[in-house]
Amino acid sequence: xxxxxxxxxxxxxxxxxxxxxxxxxxxxxxxxxxxxxxxxxxxxxxxxxxxxxxxxxxxxxxxxxxxxxxxxxxxxxxxxxxxxxxxxxxxxxxxxxxxxxxxxxxxxxxxxxxxxxxxxxxxxxxxxxxxxxxxxxxxxxxxxxxxxxxxxxxxxxxxxxxxxxxxxxxxxxxxxxxxxxxxxxxxxxxxxxxxxxxxxxxxxxxxxxxxxxxxxxxxxxxxxxxxxxxxxxxxxxxxxxxxxxxxxxxxxxxxxxxxxxxxxxxxxxxxxxxxxxxxxxxxxxxxxxxxxxxxxxxxxxxxxxxxxxxxxxxxxxxxxxxxxxxxxxxxxxxxxxxxxxxxxxxxxxxxxxxxxxxxxxxxxxxxxxxxxxxxxxxxxxxxxxxxxxxxxxxxxxxxxxxxxxxxxxxxxxxxxxxxxxxxxxxxxxxxxxxxxxxxxxxxxxxxxxxxxxxxxxxxxxxxxxxxxxxxxxxxxxxxxxxxxxxxxxxxxxxxxxxxxxxxxxxxxxxxxxxxxxxxxxxxxxxxxxxxxxxxxxxxxxxxxxxxxxxxxxxxxxxxxxxxxxxxxxxxxxxxxxxxxxxxxxxxxxxxxxxxxxxxxxxxxxxxxxxxxxxxxxxxxxxxxxxxxxxxxxxxxxxxxxxxxxxxxxxxxxxxxxxxxxxxxxxxxxxxxxxxxxxxxxxxxxxxxxxxxxxxxxxxxxxxxxxxxxxxxxxxxxxxxxxxxxxxxxxxxxxxxxxxxxxxxxxxxxxxxxxxxxxxxxxxxxxxxxxxxxxxxxxxxxxxxxxxxxxxxxxxxxxxxxxxxxxxxxxxxxxxxxxxxxxxxxxxxxxxxxxxxxxxxxxxxxxxxxxxxxxxxxxxxxxxxxxxxxxxxxxxxxxxxxxxxxxxxxxxxxxxxxxxxxxxxxxxxxx
Numbered sequence: 001x002x003x004x005x006x007x008x009x010x011x012x013x014x015x016x017x018x019x020x021x022x023x024x025x026x027x028x029x030x031x032x033x034x035x036x037x038x039x040x041x042x043x044x045x046x047x048x049x050x051x052x053x054x055x056x057x058x059x060x061x062x063x064x065x066x067x068x069x070x071x072x073x074x075x076x077x078x079x080x081x082x083x084x085x086x087x088x089x090x091x092x093x094x095x096x097x098x099x100x101x102x103x104x105x106x107x108x109x110x111x112x113x114x115x116x117x118x119x120x121x122x123x124x125x126x127x128x129x130x131x132x133x134x135x136x137x138x139x140x141x142x143x144x145x146x147x148x149x150x151x152x153x154x155x156x157x158x159x160x161x162x163x164x165x166x167x168x169x170x171x172x173x174x175x176x177x178x179x180x181x182x183x184x185x186x187x188x189x190x191x192x193x194x195x196x197x198x199x200x201x202x203x204x205x206x207x208x209x210x211x212x213x214x215x216x217x218x219x220x221x222x223x224x225x226x227x228x229x230x231x232x233x234x235x236x237x238x239x240x241x242x243x244x245x246x247x248x249x250x251x252x253x254x255x256x257x258x259x260x261x262x263x264x265x266x267x268x269x270x271x272x273x274x275x276x277x278x279x280x281x282x283x284x285x286x287x288x289x290x291x292x293x294x295x296x297x298x299x300x301x302x303x304x305x306x307x308x309x310x311x312x313x314x315x316x317x318x319x320x321x322x323x324x325x326x327x328x329x330x331x332x333x334x335x336x337x338x339x340x341x342x343x344x345x346x347x348x349x350x351x352x353x354x355x356x357x358x359x360x361x362x363x364x365x366x367x368x369x370x371x372x373x374x375x376x377x378x379x380x381x382x383x384x385x386x387x388x389x390x391x392x393x394x395x396x397x398x399x400x401x402x403x404x405x406x407x408x409x410x411x412x413x414x415x416x417x418x419x420x421x422x423x424x425x426x427x428x429x430x431x432x433x434x435x436x437x438x439x440x441x442x443x444x445x446x447x448x449x450x451x452x453x454x455x456x457x458x459x460x461x462x463x464x465x466x467x468x469x470x471x472x473x474x475x476x477x478x479x480x481x482x483x484x485x486x487x488x489x490x491x492x493x494x495x496x497x498x499x500x501x502x503x504x505x506x507x508x509x510x511x512x513x514x515x516x517x518x519x520x521x522x523x524x525x526x527x528x529x530x531x532x533x534x535x536x537x538x539x540x541x542x543x544x545x546x547x548x549x550x551x552x553x554x555x556x557x558x559x560x561x562x563x564x565x566x567x568x569x570x571x572x573x574x575x576x577x578x579x580x581x582x583x584x585x586x587x588x589x590x591x592x593x594x595x596x597x598x599x600x601x602x603x604x605x606x607x608x609x610x611x612x613x614x615x616x617x618x619x620x621x622x623x624x625x626x627x628x629x630x631x632x633x634x635x636x637x638x639x640x641x642x643x644x645x646x647x648x649x650x651x652x653x654x655x656x657x658x659x660x661x662x663x664x665x666x667x668x669x670x671x672x673x674x675x676x677x678x679x680x681x682x683x684x685x686x687x688x689x690x691x692x693x694x695x696x697x698x699x700x701x702x703x704x705x706x707x708x709x710x711x712x713x714x715x716x717x718x719x720x721x722x723x724x725x726x727x728x729x730x731x732x733x734x735x736x737x738x739x740x741x742x743x744x745x746x747x748x749x750x751x752x753x754x755x756x757x758x759x760x761x762x763x764x765x766x767x768x769x770x771x772x773x774x775x776x777x778x779x780x781x782x783x784x785x786x787x788x789x790x791x792x793x794x795x796x797x798x799x800x801x802x803x804x805x806x807x808x809x810x811x812x813x814x815x816x817x818x819x820x821x822x823x824x825x826x827x828x829x830x831x832x833x834x835x836x837x838x839x840x841x842x843x844x845x846x847x848x849x850x851x852x853x854x855x856x857x858x859x860x861x862x863x864x865x866x867x868x869x870x871x872x873x874x875x876x877x878x879x880x881x882x883x884x885x886x887x888x889x890x891x892x893x894x895x896x897x898x899x900x901x902x903x904x905x906x907x908x909x910x
Contacts, residue, residue, distance in 0.1 A: 012168075013175050014417040018199055018394050019187050020176065030123070030135075031182050033065035038127040044092050047084050055080045066123035068137070069207040071352040072115035072335050079113050086111035090124055097125065097133075097166065098159030105158045107340040114344045115351070117334035118158055126181050134169055134184040136162060138206060138334065139192035144168070146191055196390035197425060198587050207359075210332065210370070214360040217369045234260075238312055245280050248273060262308040279309040307346060316364040319353045321346050328371030388428045390587040391505075395421040399476055400502040406472035418463065422478060426500065430454040430480045432592040433498075437599060437734065438482055448610060450482045451490070477501040484610065487518070494518045494609030496599050499576075505586055507595045508546055508576035509602045511609070518609050519573075525608035526568040530561035532618035536604035537564075539624070539677065540735060545601060548575045575602055589765040593734065593781045600735025625678030634667050635821045644671060647808035648784060653761055655745060657789040658812030660884060661859020664788040665743055667812070672739035675784055682733075684726050685741040688748030694755045697721045699772050718773045723757070730783040738783045745787035761785075761806040791855050814845050819860040828868040837863050837873060840904045844881075847904075848888065851895050856888040877901045 027035075041050070041058050050058075059080050064070045076083075086104050089111055093100055103109040104121045118136040125133040134140075144165060173179050190199050237260045244252030250269040253276055257264045264272060310318035319325070329336050329349050336348050353367040362370070398414065398421050411418065434452040442448050456462040461479040465471060480498040487493040491512040499506045511519050526533060537543060537558075547555035551570050557563055567573070577598045585591050599606075607614040627641060648654050654671075656664040669683075676682040686697070694700065702719040720728070723740065730738035751758070756768050760779045767778040787807070820838055828834040845857045862880050865872050882899070889896040 011416040011420045012172065014394060014414075014420065015191070015199055016172055016176060016179075016187060018392075018397075019190060020179075020183070027182075029065045030068075033062050034123055034127045034130065034182075037062055037124075038130070042087075042091070042124065042127050044088055047088055047091075052081050055084065059083065062123075063120060066135075067117075067119045067334060068205050069210055069332065069355075071333050071355045072348065073355070074351050075113070075115035075335075075348070079115070082113055083116070086113065086116075086121075087124060090121065091128060096163075098157070098163040100159070101125075101162055102157045102159035105337070107337055114337070114340060115335040115348055117337070118162070119334045122162065130181045132169075132181065134165060134181045134188070136165070137185070137189065140165065140188050142192040143188035196588055197392035197395075197421065198390060199392065206332070210356070211360060213370055213373055214356070214362055214366075217362070217366050217373060234312065234315060241276075241280070241312060245273075245277050248277075257308075260308065260312060262305065262312075264305065267305070275306060276309055279306055280313055317350075319350065319364065319368050321349060324375050325349065325368050325371045328373070328375035331374045332371070388432045388589045388592050389425065390589070390591070391425050391500075392421055392587070393581075395425065395500075395586075396502050396504070396581040398422060399478075399500070402474060403476050403502065406474050406476070408473055411474060422500070423463070426460060426478055426480060427454045429498065429592065429595075430459050432589070433480070433482075433595060433599075434459075436592060436731075437596045438496075441600075441732065441734075442482075449485050450496075451485050452482070483512070487512075487515075489514075491515065492518065494522055494606060496602075496606060498595060502581070504581040504583065505579045505591075506576045507579075507598050508574065509599075509605055510576075511573040515609075521612065522573070522609035523568045525611070525614055526605075527565055529608070529615050529618055530565045530568075532615060533604055533608060534558075534561040534564050536618055537601070540601040540604070542575070542601040542605075546575045546577045546598065575605065590781070593765075596734045597782075600733075603735070625673045625676075627674065629678075630670050630674045634663070634670050635818045636667070644810055647810065648675070648786075651761075651806065651808050652764065652781070652783070653785045653787075653807040655787040655789050655807045655809050656812050657791055657809055659791055659814065659855065659857045659859055661861045662812040662814055663818070663859065663861045664790075664812050665741075666861070668741050668743075668786045668788055671786060672741055672784075675737045675739050677737075679736070682729075682736060682738045683741065684722065684739075685743060686722050687743040688745055688750075688753065690747060690749065692748045692753055694753055695721065697723050697753050698755060698757060699724050699770055701772060724770075724777065727777070727780055727783055731780040734780065734782055736782060738780075740783065740785050742785060742787040744790060746789045758806060814841070814857050814859050816842055816860070819863060822860075822864045823868070826864070826866050826868075830869055833868055833870055833873060836905055837868065840873075840901075843904050844899075847899075848885075851892070852888050858884060874901060 037058070041047075047055075056077055059076050060073060063076045064073065090100050090104060095103070101118070101121055104111045104113075104116070105118060106112060107114075122133065122136040126135050141161065144161075169179075169181075169184060172184065194200060237256050240256040240259070241253065243249075244256055250273050253272060254264055267275075304322050307318060307321040311320050326338065326345070326349075329345075329352060330338050333348065333352055336345060336352075338345070349371075353364070356362060356367050356370060357364065394417065398417055401414075402411075431454050434454070438450055438452055443450055443452070451459050453459055459480055459482060461475065461481070463474050463478065465473055465475055478500045481490045482496040483490040483493040489512075491514045493512050493515055495510050495512055497506075497508065497510050511522060515522075543558040548558055548567050549572075550556050550567070551572050553572075556567055558567070577594075579586055579591070579594075585594055604614075604618060607617060611617070627638075630636075630641060631638060644654065656668055658664055669685075672683045673680070695702075698721045699718055700721065702717065726738060726740055730736075754761070756771070757779075760766065760768060760777075764779050764781055767776040769775070770777050785807075816838060819841055823834045823837065828837070841858070841860060841863055848857050858881055862876060863873075865876060878901075885896060885899050889899070
C-alpha cells in the first residue's frame with residue numbers, strides 16, 4: 001500500500017528549487033514590519049533611551065504584524081517596559097540562540113512574559129539578521145516533521161526545536177547561498193500546507209482561519225435560541241446560589257452547582273463555602289484566582305471550579321475555562337504556555353476572548369465555542385487507499401529536462417527528484433486503479449487475471465531503456481499497463497494503459513505491438529459486431545470523451561459503424577483520453593476516478609480483444625432517456641436543464657425548492673432518469689421525516705434474533721443504511737451514474753441524519769471512518785444526490801448553512817407557462833375552463849404574494865387535471881387548494897374569507 005500524504009518523504013532541495021523558481025511576490029506586512037524595526041528602532045542604544053510611551057508606539061504595530069493572530073495587544077501595552085530587558089538580552093547576549101529563546105519563552109526563564117511566544121521572539125531575531133534566522137509559526141513544526149527531521153519530543157524545549165530548524169537552514173543555504181530567512185518562512189509555510197506533491201504557497205492566515213471558524217460557530221449554534229435557554233437557566237441558578245451563599249448553606253451551594261454541571265463532590269464543605277463566597281463577593285477576582293491556586297484549597301480540582309463560579313456570577317466577563325477551551329487556546333495562541341501559572345493562563349484566555357469578540361463581533365457566549373471547535377481534532381478523514389497524492393508541476397519539468405539531459409550523470413544528481421515526482425506517484429496511481437477497478441471489476445467478476453503488480457516489468461514500465469546502450473539510457477515516457485498474465489508480455493495483448501510524459505497524461509485502450517492472437521481476435525470481433533459495439537461505445541459517450549487514433553497518431557471521426565471498421569484495419573490501434581500537464585485533475589485523487597471512467601467507457605472495445613464471443617454482452621439492451629424526453633415530460637426549457645446540469649456537475653448535490661405543487665418530485669424523478677439514461681435500477685428514493693435517523697440512512701446497530709444452541713438470542717450486528725448500500729452499488733459500476741432522490745429533505749433532522757457525511761458531500765475524494773462498523777467509506781464520484789424541499793412547510797427544520805454550502809439550490813416557482821403548456825397537451829372538456837383556470841391561478845398567486853409573501857403560493861400542478869371541467873375545478877379548489885390556503889392564512893381569518901373560488905373566477909373574466 002502506498003504511503004499516506006503525511007508520510008511522503010519530501011526531497012528538500014528539489015522542492016526548494018521549485019519554490020525559488022517562482023517570481024517573488026510583494027513583501028508581506030510581517031516582513032515589512034521586521035525590516036522597519038531593524039532599520040528604525042531595534043538596537044540596544046534606542047531601547048535604552050526610549051520612554052514607555054515611545055516603546056509602546058513601536059511595539060504594538062510590530063506585534064500586530066508579526067504575531068498571527070495577535071490576541072494580546074493589551075498585554076503588550078501593559079508589559080512594554082519589561083519587554084525591554086528581554087529584547088536587550090536577545091540582541092546583546094552571548095548565549096546560544098536556543099538558550100536565549102528558552103530564557104524568553106519558558107515560564108521559569110528570567111525574561112519570560114506571558115502572552116509572548118516563539119512568533120514574537122523569533123521575529124526579533126529575524127530583524128537582527130534576516131539572512132540568518134527564520135521565523136516561527138504554527139506551521140513550522142509541521143514542515144519540520146514532513147522533512148523527517150524528527151518530531152518534537154516531550155522534553156524538547158522551544159529553543160532546541162528552533163536549533164533543529166537552524167540546522168535545516170544551514171543545509172539549504174549551503175545549496176542555495178542567497179536564501180533569506182523570509183524566503184525560508186514562505187517555503188516552510190508552503191511545505192506545511194502542500195496538498196499531495198504540489199508545492200503551493202499558504203493561502204490562508206491563522207486570523208483568516210479564525211474568521212471562518214467564527215462563522216462556523218454562529219452557523220452551528222444559532223445564538224438567539226441559545227441565549228433564550230441559557231439566560232433562563234442561569235438566572236435560576238444564580239438566584240439559588242445567591243440565596244445559599246447568604247445563608248451559609250453548603251448543601252444549597254452544591255445543589256445550585258449541580259444544576260450548572262459544575263463538579264464539586266471532592267471539595268470539603270468548608271473550602272466550598274470559603275471559595276464560593278469569596279469569589280461571589282470579591283472586587284478583584286483575578287488576584288483571588290492566583291491566591292486560590294497558590295493556597296492549595298482546591299487541590300485536585302484545578303482552576304476550572306473557581307472560574308465556573310465567576311462565570312455564574314458574570315457570564316459576559318468570565319468565560320468558561322476547562323480542558324477543552326485550554327486546548328483550544330494552546331492551538332490558537334502562540335503566546336499561551338500550558339505549563340505556565342494557571343491563573344496567568346486564564347488571564348490570557350480572557351484577553352484572547354475580548355480580542356476575538358471585538359475582531360469578529362461575537363457574543364460572549366460564542367467565543368468559548370470557537371475555542372472548543374479549534375480544539376477538536378480533524379475529521380476522521382484519510383485519503384482513499386491505496387492513496388494517490390497526485391503529480392506536481394515538477395513531474396513534467398523533470399521529464400522535459402530529461403529529454404535534454406538524458407545522461408547517467410544527470411540522473412544521478414536528480415534521482416531523489418525522479419522518485420518523488422515521477423516514480424512514487426505512478427506506483428500510487430497504479431495501486432489505486434488496481435484496488436478500485438481492476439481487481440473488483442475486471443479480474444474477479446470476469447476472471448481475466450490482469451497483471452496488477454506495481455513493479456518494473458509488471459504493470460509499470462522502467463525508466464531505464466532495455467536496448468543495451470544503443471540509444472539514450474532513459475525513457476522519457478512512463479507507462480502503466482494492465483494486460484492478461486496468460487500472455488507472454490504486455491506487447492502480446494490488448495491493454496488498458498496510462499502514459500505519462502512531459503506534455504501530460506493519457507489513458508485508454510491500445511493494442512500491443514506484437515499482439516498477434518489478441519490483435520486478430522480484436523479486429524475480427526470489431527468487423528463482425530461493429531453495429532453492436534458502436535452502439536455500446538456511443539451510449540457510454542466513449543467517442544465524445546476519447547480520441548480514436550490512426551497509425552499517424554491523428555484522431556479519426558467516429559460517426560458510423562463503418563468508421564469503427566475502418567479504424568480496426570489500422571496497424572496501431574489506440575483510443576485515449578488526454579489530460580494536459582496543467583490540469584488540476586493530475587494533482588489529486590480525482591484522477592483515479594477519471595481514469596476508471598475512461599476504462600469503463602472503453603470496456604466494450606476491450607471485450608472484443610479478450611472475449612471470443614462478445615456479441616451476447618454487446619447485445620444487452622441499453623435503456624435510453626434523452627434531454628428531449630426530459631423537456632417534453634416536464635415542460636421546462638433547455639436553459640433550465642442546462643443550469644441544473646451545470647450545478648450537478650459542480651457539486652453532485654442539488655435541491656429543488658419551492659412552494660407546494662410546483663412539481664419538484666416529478667422533475668427530480670425525470671432528472672434522475674436523464675442522469676441514468678433511463679435505467680430505473682440506478683435510482684433510489686427515500687423520504688425524510690422527523691423520526692428518520694442516521695442508522696436508517698448510513699448505518700447502525702439492528703437487533704436480530706438468531707438460534708444458538710437451541711435458544712433464541714438477540715444480537716446487534718451493524719447493518720448498512722440506504723446510502724451505504726446504494727454507494728456500494730455505484731462504486732461497483734463506475735461508468736454509470738447513480739441517483740439518490742431525497743424527497744422532503746428538510747423534514748428530517750439533517751445534521752443527525754447525515755452526521756460526518758456532511759464532510760464527504762464537500763470532499764468526494766476523501767474517506768471517513770464510519771462510527772459503527774469502523775470501516776472506511778467514501779462517496780463514489782458517480783453517485784448524485786437530488787433533494788426536494790417544500791418552502792411552505794412550517795413543521796420542517798431549517799437547513800443550516802453547513803448543508804447549504806454542500807448543495808446547489810434551484811428555485812421551482814409556480815409557473816403559468818407550464819400550466820398553459822400542460823393544458824394545451826391535455827385539453828379540457830370546455831375550452832373556456834382552461835383559460836379561466838390559468839387566469840384563476842395567476843390571480844390567486846398575485847393575491848397570495850401581497851397577503852402572505854412569495855413563499856406562500858400555490859403550485860401549478862394542483863390544476864393539472866385531465867379532462868378538466870367546472871365540477872372538477874371546484875373539487876380541486878375545495879379539497880386541495882383551500883386547505884393549503886387555510887394553512888397559509890389561518891391566523892388571518894378576515895383575509896382567508898376573501899379567498900373564494902367565484903371571486904377569482906369573476907376576476908379572471910374581467
